[in-house]
Amino acid sequence: MINEAKLEITPASSLPELQEIKVKYLGKKGLLTAELKTLGNLSPDDRKIRGAALNMIKTELEALFDNKELELKNAALEAKLASESLDVTLPGTAFQTGGFHLLTRIIDDLATIYKGLGYQVVQGQEVETELYNFDALNIPSWHPARDLWDTFWLTDGRVLRTHTSPMQARFMEAFEPPFRIVVPGKTYRFEAVDATHEAMFHQLEGLAVGKNITMSDLKGTLEEMAKGLFGETSKVRFQPSYYPFTEPSADFAVYWENKRTGQAKWLELGGSGMVHPRVFEEVCKLRKDEVYAGQRGFAFGLGIERVAMIKYGVPDIRYFFQNDLRVLKQFRGNLE
Ligand code: PHE
Numbered sequence: 001m002i003n004e005a006k007l008e009i010t011p012a013s014s015l016p017e018l019q020e021i022k023v024k025y026l027g028k029k030g031l032l033t034a035e036l037k038t039l040g041n042l043s044p045d046d047r048k049i050r051g052a053a054l055n056m057i058k059t060e061l062e063a064l065f066d067n068k069e070l071e072l073k074n075a076a077l078e079a080k081l082a083s084e085s086l087d088v089t090l091p092g093t094a095f096q097t098g099g100f101h102l103l104t105r106i107i108d109d110l111a112t113i114y115k116g117l118g119y120q121v122v123q124g125q126e127v128e129t130e131l132y133n134f135d136a137l138n139i140p141s142w143h144p145a146r147d148l149w150d151t152f153w154l155t156d157g158r159v160l161r162t163h164t165s166p167m168q169a170r171f172m173e174a175f176e177p178p179f180r181i182v183v184p185g186k187t188y189r190f191e192a193v194d195a196t197h198e199a200m201f202h203q204l205e206g207l208a209v210g211k212n213i214t215m216s217d218l219k220g221t222l223e224e225m226a227k228g229l230f231g232e233t234s235k236v237r238f239q240p241s242y243y244p245f246t247e248p249s250a251d252f253a254v255y256w257e258n259k260r261t262g263q264a265k266w267l268e269l270g271g272s273g274m275v276h277p278r279v280f281e282e283v284c285k286l287r288k289d290e291v292y293a294g295q296r297g298f299a300f301g302l303g304i305e306r307v308a309m310i311k312y313g314v315p316d317i318r319y320f321f322q323n324d325l326r327v328l329k330q331f332r333g334n335l336e
Contacts, residue, residue, distance in 0.1 A: 178210030246273025270302030
């Protein structure tokens with residue numbers, strides 16, 4: 001029976017075929033099973049001999065089937081692997097990845113620099129009331145300085161904030177000194193658009209309030225920022241200026257040695273000054289307490305687009321908002 005079975009098992013080429021052969025020999029109605037059933041008709045002695053012989057055949061048959069089954073399974077696996085093989089030397093398909101906008105990256109860099117100096121990063125609202133955008137900052141409606149900020153007025157009397165400074169009043173109204181904050185965000189001006197002016201742009205506001213804050217703290221802080229943005233050789237220069245909410249006021253320029261071009265120059269970045277006592281008075285009125293009476297502080301504000309245009313040689317402010325991938329892609333990778 002073994003030889004007979006071998007003749008059938010050896011050429012079997014698939015698992016179902018093998019299974020059929022297995023049933024033929026070992027199944028309930030199989031050939032071997034039939035032989036086993038005849039044992040009952042034998043004498044005890046014969047049954048012992050015949051039984052042992054049949055058991056050996058059974059074991060041998062089972063081994064034959066197991067081996068063949070393993071062989072067929074391996075062959076199937078080999079075939080599958082061969083058909084699915086991957087040529088890792090073929091060039092891959094590059095897929096498009098997104099990236100942060102250059103302005104977002106600069107805001108993130110500034111936030112990192114200021115967090116290192118113990119500042120909190122907070123955000124304000126883009127639609128503001130006249131109170132926070134102007135009056136609380138010592139710019140009442142009759143004040144000629146209002147002309148410094150060409151304003152988008154909403155029909156309900158609110159404004160699109162013309163600077164991030166309204167957060168000075170809002171933060172002081174809600175929190176007690178001492179504190180240091182920076183406020184990045186969008187600002188709006190009703191302006192003719194050209195290569196250096198946009199109706200929407202970004203500012204970063206800074207405000208530090210405490211008992212013994214001086215103008216040299218302001219200068220040191222701006223210098224830390226300048227070094228963070230433009231390298232260790234950078235420095236800061238003040239120029240007298242005027243803002244209703246600071247006194248004294250100073251516009252500041254940073255010195256930048258451009259390693260790529262070898263050029264060094266001073267760049268006007270923004271305005272700053274010591275918080276005007278009238279602003280603290282307005283805040284006391286808003287809070288209905290005297291927590292800010294006698295406080296001292298400094299404030300500054302700078303244009304994010306200006307930093308980006310200078311540092312990365314972007315010649316036109318309008319490029320930032322046209323969403324032209326040819327422009328945006330240039331600022332996706334490592335910028336140094
Ligand atoms: N808010 C001013 C501007 O937009 C800048 C500024 C901020 C000046 C804080 C002084 C202090 O022009």
